[in-house]
Amino acid sequence: MxxxxxxxxxxxxxxxxxxxxxxxxxxxxxxxxxxxxxxxxxxxxxxxxxxxxxxxxxxxxxxxxxxxxxxxxxxxxxxxxxxxxxxxxxxxxxxxxxxxxxxxxxxxxxxxxxxxxxxxxxxxxxxxxxxxxxxxxxxxxxxxxxxxxxxxxxxxxxxxxxxxxxxxxxxxxxxxxxxxxxxxxxxxxxxxxxxxxxxxxxxxxxxxxxxxxxxxxxxxxxxxxxxxxxxxxxxxxxxxxxxxxxxxxxxxxxxxxxxxxxxxxxxxxxxxxxxxxxxxxxxxxxxxxxxxxxxxxxxxxxxxxxxxxxxxxxxxxxxxxxxxxxxxxxxxxxxxxxxxxERQPDIQDAPNAIDVGRAKGAVTFQNLTFYYREQNGDKKEVPAVQGIDLQLDPGKFYAFVGPSGAGKSTLYSLLLRFYDPDEGAVLMDGHDIRSLTQNSLRGNIGVVSQDTFLFHDTVAANIAFARPDAAQEDIERAARLAGAHDFVLALPEGYATMLGERGYSLSGGQRQRIALARAILSDPRVLVLDDATSAVDPSKEHEIREAMASVMDGRTTIVIAHRLSTVRSADRIVVLDQGRVAEQGMHEELLTHGGLYARLVGHQLAAAS
The missing domain is CATH 1.20.1560.10 (ABC transporter type 1, transmembrane domain)
Structure with a gap:
C-alpha cells in the first residue's frame, strides 16, 4: 500500500x-x-x-x-x-x-x-x-x-x-x-x-x-x-x-x-x-x-x-x-x-457517446427492468420496476401514480440515467440514452422534486443555477411564469436577497416556485415534476398547479403524484403497482374501469371528506 x-x-x-x-x-x-x-x-x-x-x-x-x-x-x-x-x-x-x-x-x-x-x-x-x-x-x-x-x-x-x-x-x-x-x-x-x-x-x-x-x-x-x-x-x-x-x-x-x-x-x-x-x-x-x-x-x-x-x-x-x-x-x-x-463511477459515458443536442422530447421505456443494490453490490430480491413498456410522445402531459414503492420515482431516475437498467432500455428521440452524453441528456430534462433544495445564495443565483449565464430579465421571466416574481419582490432585497441554507427562510410553497422557476429557466424538452406539491399546503396547491400549467405547454411533462387531483387533466395516466404497469388511460376512463386508480381516488376522496 x-x-x-x-x-x-x-x-x-x-x-x-x-x-x-x-x-x-x-x-x-x-x-x-x-x-x-x-x-x-x-x-x-x-x-x-x-x-x-x-x-x-x-x-x-x-x-x-x-x-x-x-x-x-x-x-x-x-x-x-x-x-x-x-x-x-x-x-x-x-x-x-x-x-x-x-x-x-x-x-x-x-x-x-x-x-x-x-x-x-x-x-x-x-x-x-x-x-x-x-x-x-x-x-x-x-x-x-x-x-x-x-x-x-x-x-x-x-x-x-x-x-x-x-x-x-x-x-x-x-x-x-x-x-x-x-x-x-x-x-x-x-x-x-x-x-x-x-x-x-x-x-x-x-x-x-x-x-x-x-x-x-x-x-x-x-x-x-x-x-x-x-x-x-x-x-x-x-x-x-x-x-x-x-x-x-x-x-x-x-x-x-x-x-x-x-x-x-x-x-x-x-x-x-x-x-x-x-x-x-x-x-x-x-x-x-x-x-x-x-x-x-x-x-x-x-x-x-x-x-x-x-x-x-x-x-x-x-x-x-x-x-x-x-x-x-x-x-x-x-x-x-x-x-x-481512483473510484470509477457506476454510470459513465460510452466511448463514442453522442451529444443529442436540442431533443424533441420523445421518451420510450422499453421492456425495462431494474433492481436496486444492497450495500455489498448484490441485487435486491425484488425488482423496483419490471417489464415496463411505455411510449411518451413529445409535448404531452403524462402522470405516474400508484402506491408508495410502486416504482414511480425509479422511472424518472432511470430517465435521468442516475442508474442503468438491468434489462431493456430507455430511449430519447429513438436513441438509447446510454449512447448519449450524460450532460446532453440531462440538459434536455428539467426536474422539480418534492425535496426542494436551495443553496445559501441569492434568489437570483438559485434560479440561475440551471443556467449561470442567464440575464436578469430571463431570471425574472422564469420567476413570473412560476408565480414567484411577486413574493420575490416583497423580500428585503428582492432577487438579491440571501436565502438561508436549504432556503428554510421561505415557505414550502415559495421554495417550490423558486425550484419551478429554475426548471423553467433551463428550458427543458422534458419536464419532470416529482410530487412537487406534496410539501405545499392544499390552499396553495392551486397556485402551484396554475404556475406548472403555464410552463407545461409544448414540453413532454411527467408528473409523479400522490395527490391525484393534480393529474386529472393528464393526456395519459400510468398507474404503477409493485414495479409494473397496472393500467393506463385518461382520468374518466380509469374511473370507469374501476381498477387500482379508481380505488386510490376513492380513498383520497374519503380521506378529504
Missing part, C-alpha cells in the same frame, strides 16, 4: 519537479553548511580564546583544511597580534554564518511549502471532482461526512506531513554526514567513543514505531467518524430539535470525539517518547567522549567544537527516528484520498 500511495503522490508532484528538486538541493546545501559552520566556529573560538597571547601568523589547525595562516591571507606581518579588532571581526562572522544557513533553509522550506501546497491543491480538486462524477447510487451508501473528511482534512494531513518528510529525508542525513566528517577529521577515536551507543537508539525507535503506526491509523478512522457525526447532526438539525434529541447527538459526538482524542494522545505520547529515549541513550556516548577528551587533554577550542558537534548531531537523528511514523500516518490519509480518486 505504501509503494502504491507514494507512486500516486509522485504523479501529482511531477508538474512541479523542477522546483521540488531545487528545494531539495537548497535544503541539502543548508544541511551541508552545518559542517562548514563547525570549521568556522573552531577558527573563531581559537582567535577568541587565545586572542590576547597569539598572533595572526600563528598557524591554526582546522579539520579538512589543515593549518591556516591568517597573516598570509590578510597580507600582514606574522607577528601582528590578534587584538580586540581581530576578535570583534571574528565574532562578527557568527551571525553571518548563521544567517547564510538560515537563508538557505528558508528558501528550501518556502519552495517545499509551495510545491506541497500546489500538489495538495490539485489532489483536493480532483478528489472533489471525483465525488461529483459518482453516480447517485454511490451516495446511497457513502457517508457525506467521510467524503468531506477525505477531501479536506486528510488532504491537509498529506500536505503537512509531506513537507515535514521531505525536509527530514533531504536535509537531516546530510546534516549528520557533514558533522560526522568534521568530527572524524578532528578526532576519529573521540567520534567513535561518542557514537558507540548509536545502534542502541534504533531499538526503542522500532518498538515505538509499531505501536504508533496502529494508533495513527485508528486516529484517521476516528476523525472520519467524528466528521460523519457532525455532518449528520447539522444536516438533520430540525429533526433533531423536533424530537428533542440534542442530548443523543451530543453523546454520539462525544463518543467519536473521545475515541479520536484518546488516539491522538497515544500517538503524541509515543511520538514524543522517541526524542527523550534517543537523547538519553545518546548522552552515554557523549559522556564517554568527554572522559576520553579529558584523558587526551584536548585544547579548549577543539573541545568546544566537539561538544557542539555532538549536540547538533542527535536532533536530526531524533527527527529521522520519526520518519517511519509520519510516513505511515501520511500513507493512511493519502490512501483514503486516492481510494476516492
Amino acid at each position: 505504501v509503494k502504491k500511495t507514494l507512486r500516486s503522490l509522485w504523479t501529482y508532484l511531477l508538474p512541479y519537479r523542477f522546483r521540488f528538486v531545487l528545494s531539495i538541493l537548497l535544503g541539502m546545501l543548508s544541511a551541508a553548511f552545518n559542517g562548514f559552520m563547525l570549521i568556522g566556529f573552531q577558527l573563531i573560538f581559537s582567535l577568541v580564546l587565545k586572542g590576547q597571547t597569539r598572533t595572526l601568523g600563528e598557524p591554526t589547525k582546522l579539520p579538512l583544511i589543515g593549518e591556516l595562516n591568517l597573516a598570509e591571507i590578510m597580507g600582514v606581518a606574522d607577528d601582528t597580534p590578534v587584538g580586540l579588532t581581530g576578535v570583534m571581526t571574528a565574532c562578527a562572522f557568527i551571525p553571518v554564518l548563521i544567517f547564510i544557513r538560515g537563508f538557505l533553509s528558508y528558501l528550501s522550506s518556502y519552495m517545499q511549502a509551495w510545491v506541497t501546497s500546489k500538489m495538495v491543491y490539485q489532489i483536493r480538486n480532483d478528489a472533489f471532482r471525483s465525488v461529483l462524477r459518482q453516480s447517485p447510487g454511490f451516495f446511497n451508501t457513502a457517508k457525506t461526512g467521510e467524503l468531506m473528511q477525505s477531501v479536506t482534512a486528510q488532504t491537509g494531513v498529506v500536505q503537512r506531513n509531506s513537507m515535514t518528510l521531505v525536509q527530514t529525508l533531504a536535509q537531516r542525513p546530510l546534516t549528520i554526514i557533514s558533522i560526522l566528517v568534521v568530527l572524524f577529521a578532528q578526532d576519529w577515536f573521540f567520534t567513535l567513543m561518542s557514537l558507540v551507543v548509536f545502534p542502541a537508539c534504533l531499538v526503542p525507535i522500532i518498538r515505538i514505531g509499531k505501536r504508533v503506526r496502529r494508533v495513527g491509523a485508528n486516529e484517521e478512522y476516528d476523525s472520519r467518524a467524528l466528521m460523519v457525526a457532525m455532518q449528520e447532526t447539522f444536516s438533520g438539525i430540525r429533526l433533531m430539535k423536533a424530537y428533542a434529541r440534542e442530548d443523543h447527538a451530543a453523546a454520539r459526538f462525544d463518543r467519536s470525539n473521545a475515541s479520536m482524542t484518546r488516539n491522538m494522545v497515544r500517538w503524541t505520547k509515543a511520538m514524543e517518547l522517541v526524542g527523550p529515549v534517543v537523547e538519553t541513550v545518546a548522552s552515554f556516548g557523549i559522556a564517554a567522549g568527554l572522559v576520553y577528551a579529558w584523558h587526551r587533554g584536548l585544547e579548549a577550542e577543539n573541545f568546544f567544537i566537539m561538544v557542539m558537534a555532538l549536540t547538533q548531531i542527535y536532533p536530526p537523528v531524533k527527527e529521522l527516528s520519526k520518519v517511519q511514523i509520519l510516513l505511515q500516518k501520511t500513507t493512511v490519509a493519502a490512501s483514503m484520498v486516492f481510494e476516492l480518486l
Whole structure:
C-alpha cells in the first residue's frame, strides 16, 4: 500500500519537479553548511580564546583544511597580534554564518511549502471532482461526512506531513554526514567513543514505531467518524430539535470525539517518547567522549567544537527516528484520498457517446427492468420496476401514480440515467440514452422534486443555477411564469436577497416556485415534476398547479403524484403497482374501469371528506 500511495503522490508532484528538486538541493546545501559552520566556529573560538597571547601568523589547525595562516591571507606581518579588532571581526562572522544557513533553509522550506501546497491543491480538486462524477447510487451508501473528511482534512494531513518528510529525508542525513566528517577529521577515536551507543537508539525507535503506526491509523478512522457525526447532526438539525434529541447527538459526538482524542494522545505520547529515549541513550556516548577528551587533554577550542558537534548531531537523528511514523500516518490519509480518486463511477459515458443536442422530447421505456443494490453490490430480491413498456410522445402531459414503492420515482431516475437498467432500455428521440452524453441528456430534462433544495445564495443565483449565464430579465421571466416574481419582490432585497441554507427562510410553497422557476429557466424538452406539491399546503396547491400549467405547454411533462387531483387533466395516466404497469388511460376512463386508480381516488376522496 505504501509503494502504491507514494507512486500516486509522485504523479501529482511531477508538474512541479523542477522546483521540488531545487528545494531539495537548497535544503541539502543548508544541511551541508552545518559542517562548514563547525570549521568556522573552531577558527573563531581559537582567535577568541587565545586572542590576547597569539598572533595572526600563528598557524591554526582546522579539520579538512589543515593549518591556516591568517597573516598570509590578510597580507600582514606574522607577528601582528590578534587584538580586540581581530576578535570583534571574528565574532562578527557568527551571525553571518548563521544567517547564510538560515537563508538557505528558508528558501528550501518556502519552495517545499509551495510545491506541497500546489500538489495538495490539485489532489483536493480532483478528489472533489471525483465525488461529483459518482453516480447517485454511490451516495446511497457513502457517508457525506467521510467524503468531506477525505477531501479536506486528510488532504491537509498529506500536505503537512509531506513537507515535514521531505525536509527530514533531504536535509537531516546530510546534516549528520557533514558533522560526522568534521568530527572524524578532528578526532576519529573521540567520534567513535561518542557514537558507540548509536545502534542502541534504533531499538526503542522500532518498538515505538509499531505501536504508533496502529494508533495513527485508528486516529484517521476516528476523525472520519467524528466528521460523519457532525455532518449528520447539522444536516438533520430540525429533526433533531423536533424530537428533542440534542442530548443523543451530543453523546454520539462525544463518543467519536473521545475515541479520536484518546488516539491522538497515544500517538503524541509515543511520538514524543522517541526524542527523550534517543537523547538519553545518546548522552552515554557523549559522556564517554568527554572522559576520553579529558584523558587526551584536548585544547579548549577543539573541545568546544566537539561538544557542539555532538549536540547538533542527535536532533536530526531524533527527527529521522520519526520518519517511519509520519510516513505511515501520511500513507493512511493519502490512501483514503486516492481510494476516492481512483473510484470509477457506476454510470459513465460510452466511448463514442453522442451529444443529442436540442431533443424533441420523445421518451420510450422499453421492456425495462431494474433492481436496486444492497450495500455489498448484490441485487435486491425484488425488482423496483419490471417489464415496463411505455411510449411518451413529445409535448404531452403524462402522470405516474400508484402506491408508495410502486416504482414511480425509479422511472424518472432511470430517465435521468442516475442508474442503468438491468434489462431493456430507455430511449430519447429513438436513441438509447446510454449512447448519449450524460450532460446532453440531462440538459434536455428539467426536474422539480418534492425535496426542494436551495443553496445559501441569492434568489437570483438559485434560479440561475440551471443556467449561470442567464440575464436578469430571463431570471425574472422564469420567476413570473412560476408565480414567484411577486413574493420575490416583497423580500428585503428582492432577487438579491440571501436565502438561508436549504432556503428554510421561505415557505414550502415559495421554495417550490423558486425550484419551478429554475426548471423553467433551463428550458427543458422534458419536464419532470416529482410530487412537487406534496410539501405545499392544499390552499396553495392551486397556485402551484396554475404556475406548472403555464410552463407545461409544448414540453413532454411527467408528473409523479400522490395527490391525484393534480393529474386529472393528464393526456395519459400510468398507474404503477409493485414495479409494473397496472393500467393506463385518461382520468374518466380509469374511473370507469374501476381498477387500482379508481380505488386510490376513492380513498383520497374519503380521506378529504
